[in-house]
Amino acid sequence: MLRFLANLLVVFFLFSLSISANALPTLGLGPFGPGVQDGTAPFNADGNCANDTAKANAGDDCGEKNNQVRNQDTVIYNWSVTANNYTPGQANPKNVVLEQILHPSTHAAVGFERIPARCTPAGDGGTNPPSSITTEANGDIKLICNLGEFNEGQQVSFSVAVKVSGESWNGETFTSTQRIYSNADDGTANATTATSPEIGPIEISARPMLDLISSVFRGYYVYGKRDIGNGLENGYYTYYNFRVATHKKMGTEAIPQPFSFISELGAKKLAENGANYIGNGMEYYITQCIYNPSGWGDEVYGKETYGSLSSYPLEKKVIESGTCTFARTNPAQKDSSYTMTVTGADLSGSRFPKKTIGGSDLSAGPYYYIDMRVQFFIPTRVIDLADG
Structure with a gap:
């Protein structure tokens, strides 16, 4: 009888221990x-x-x-x-x-x-x-x-x-x-x-769906001097912008970086329908290519870290335009095109500008990744050769 009670106590103890060990809330x-x-x-x-x-x-x-x-x-x-x-x-x-x-x-x-x-x-x-x-x-x-x-x-x-x-x-x-x-x-x-x-x-x-967009010539001149190989010369600095965008907010695959393209300046003599200067001595020099810091209304700012958010709101900025370098395709020919190269741009599409600097709505596109400003110099003598 005592052996039976002892066995019963052991079984009861083990049963109680089993209940205690497994009595955790169930998630x-x-x-x-x-x-x-x-x-x-x-x-x-x-x-x-x-x-x-x-x-x-x-x-x-x-x-x-x-x-x-x-x-x-x-x-x-x-x-x-x-x-x-x-x-x-x-x-x-x-x-x-x-x-x-x-x-x-x-x-x-x-x-x-x-x-x-x-x-x-x-x-x-x-x-x-x-x-x-x-x-x-x-x-x-x-x-x-x-x-x-x-x-x-x-x-x-x-x-x-x-x-x-x-x-x-x-x-x-x-x-x-x-x-x-x-x-x-x-x-x-x-x-x-x-x-x-x-x-x-x-x-x-995903598939690549990026567009390269060039702005119109700014018609904005800054008078200055520059040594382009023959000592200081008078001339004018002016600008254009290029942008990289997609027409679809989703499904665009980033392209490998660095990527390059050819930039060529066009000009007409005397009138809009005048003779083309390209290949006929239209001498010019690209002097700078940077993220866009300028407030032209049809552009967006070239990186989200530019300026204070109160003055330069995030909705008018791309994430990061990266770094732009340039090299003349034919250094001996002063009217030849340039090869522009971009690296380090944010092409993730995790955020796009919602408005242009001037306030135009971009919710339906284009969806901008990059906005770069290109500065170039035209010697005064080149303009004089065109009769003004």
């Missing part, structure tokens, strides 16, 4: 509402989609449920997090954390657009660990979203946005893995971890 993670939305309207811009779940041609997208997304577009992950099965008297988990990791292929440039507001202390999020976005050594991108304290039966839904950069190559992919967990301040688990199935691969759709 749940799954899609909410539309789940994953891989892209935003307008879709089928090229008109070649058979339906909204088909794969589009490069640079286009057929819909938000086809595992395809354009450059410069956004993938939205809509999450639902739940907490249940609390033990009576047990303290609530104080730091319930969503960990979401993006796994991009070699030439997929993607990232979390921001830390969701729900993951911040102002949005009832927790602080241990603090919410963060980091890039791992292997190139993965990790979001830590601390949702804070959860009561039993609580459900929270929120969205996580992922932006696809214009630096991504067409056909590259990325996947997402995610889990929800909670630890006490000492690092021990105080709720059961839950995972959600891997999402993707989502394929990136």
Whole structure:
């Protein structure tokens, strides 16, 4: 009888220990509402989609449920997090954390657009660990979203946005893995971890669609002197701008840098329909090529760090025009063209100017990446040879 009671006590103790060891709150993670939305309207811009779940041609997208997304577009992950099965008297988990990791292929440039507001202390999020976005050594991108304290039966839904950069190559992919967990301040688990199935691969759709645009001749002259090989000469400095833009806000693939193009100055003698000066001695010299700092109304400013935001608002600036260099195609011929080379420009398309300097609306395009100002010098004697 005593042996039976002893065995019964051991069994009861082990059973009680088992209950205690497993009596942690149960966390749940799954899609909410539309789940994953891989892209935003307008879709089928090229008109070649058979339906909204088909794969589009490069640079286009057929819909938000086809595992395809354009450059410069956004993938939205809509999450639902739940907490249940609390033990009576047990303290609530104080730091319930969503960990979401993006796994991009070699030439997929993607990232979390921001830390969701729900993951911040102002949005009832927790602080241990603090919410963060980091890039791992292997190139993965990790979001830590601390949702804070959860009561039993609580459900929270929120969205996580992922932006696809214009630096991504067409056909590259990325996947997402995610889990929800909670630890006490000492690092021990105080709720059961839950995972959600891997999402993707989502394929990136892009094609080069950049335009090179030259402004009109400014008709703005600054008198000066310059040594162009024969001592100081009188002459005039004047300007034109060139811009790089796309007509589509999404789906544009960045071109490799540096990139180059030919710039040639044209001029007419005496009248607009007069004889062409090109190849007939129209001597000129490009002297400067920089991001646009000038306030001409049809331009935008050439980098977002130029000037104060109060005087030079962000909505009138590109991100970064980069560095411009120039070289005469035939140094011995003083009327020959120049090769212009640009490097270091931001071609991601993560943000575009919304207005020109003069206030014209750019919401429907063109979508500018670069605005450079080119200065050139024309000797006075060249103008005199044209009879004024």
